[in-house]
Amino acid sequence: MSESAFLPYGRQTIEEDDVAAVAAALRGEYLTTGPMVSRFEKALAERVGASGVVACASATVGLHLATAAIGLGPGDFAIVPTVTFLATANAVRYCGAEVVFADVDARTGLMTPETLEEAIARCPVPPRAIMPVHLNGWSCDMAQIGAIARRHGARVVEDAAHALGATTPDRNGVTVPVGGGADSDLIVFSFHPVKTVAMGEGGAVAARDPELLRSLALLRSHGMEREASRFTNKDLGFDANGSVNPWYYEMQELGWNYRVTDIQCALGLNQLSKLDRFLARRGEIADLYDSALADLASIARPVPRSLSGTSGWHLYPILIDFDRLEATRAEIVHWLREKHAVGTQVHYVPVHLQPYYRGRYGSAQLPGALEYYKRVLSIPFYPGLSDDEVERVSEALHDVLAVGGTSR
DSSP states (O other), rough: OSSSBBOOSOOOOOOOHHEEEEEEETTTSSSSHHHHHHHHHHHHHHHOOOEEEEEEEEEEHHHHHHHHHTTTTTTTTEEEEEEOOEEEEEEHTEEEEEEEEEEOOOTOOOOOOOHHHHHHHHHHSOEEEOOOBBBBBBBHHHHHHHHHHHHTTTTTEETTOOOOOOEOOOSSSOOTTSSSSSSSSSSEEOOTSSSOOOOSSSSEEEEEEEEEHHHHHHHHTTEEOOOOOOOOOOOHBBOOOOOOOTTTOEEEEEOOBBOHHHHHHHHHHHHHHHHHHHHHHHHHHHHHHHHTTGGTTTTTEEEOOOSSBBBBOOEEEEEOOOSSSSSSSSHHHHHHHHHHHHHOOOOOOOOSSSSHHHHHHHHOOOOOHHHHHHEEEEEOOTOOOOOOHHHHHHHHHHHHHHHTSSSS
């Protein structure tokens, strides 16, 4: 392997003030269910333009909370694009509902209004939920997807794990933050280390409807209700004088321990204050790659940028015409790692191809997803990359993608 430092496809950016924020939380009174959780929720809601946010242990947890909060269950169907991480579809199955996979645009990997309509046409009954996935940082066309959902009476849960800080036009043509639009019911974010804002593991669900926010908060913590006005058992909830028994709580529905800690939220809150800086640097790196790789356009192109809205810049994927190379994708990945110490990843194996889902639903014909998957490769992309390291990655790509392999 090259003696140069290995460059992974993604990496957290942790600075000394982040370490100090976590240390302060560790010295505080609460390690969990304390004030840092609500502070993080408030700051995130303000940033994404949501009425409220419920923080939780991961985005996978957030998707499960979201599907449970809208009442998804056995006999229901949800539309999920097949180009996504496993969690989007799995959250539907956690609730006992069924998945209908939608195809995606072969160039962007995004579910479109057209592929959504085609999936709805294959759905045995009107879908109960539609779950668009924002990919690589770019948003789906939420104005049109929201209109389709309303026409079919479906709830909308956005998987925005890749799109913190992104913007998109709403139904009125106004550009709004992902998370603050009126075209969906719930929006799920991720704070995994390779995301723009990291908190180790962590997620959050944003919403406008106060009843959905209440349901999310209850389900996050075993379904426990502590609001006295909502108690149903008055004998246990109140003493003989009508005062609330201070220890009392009610489990009114089945929930889970999906809480997030104050330690994680201390890190998340501090990282959130740097979001604009992180986004700006990721945008600069994207521009550098665009310029450096332009002469490879006949064989490798970046996934197209949206003509509307702005990106959350989670990944920088390129679409490579492997059919023109005298090498497979696996060989290219190996050569980049072993010869140049450059890491890559594929986002994602289409979920409908996974053995569990093939066994349950058979083989769907989703050609756009297969074409996208066949060509996509994510290259190093995170704020800590220097300009010199971006150049190093670009030179490595020029080397291993040389048609005919003459430079290898």
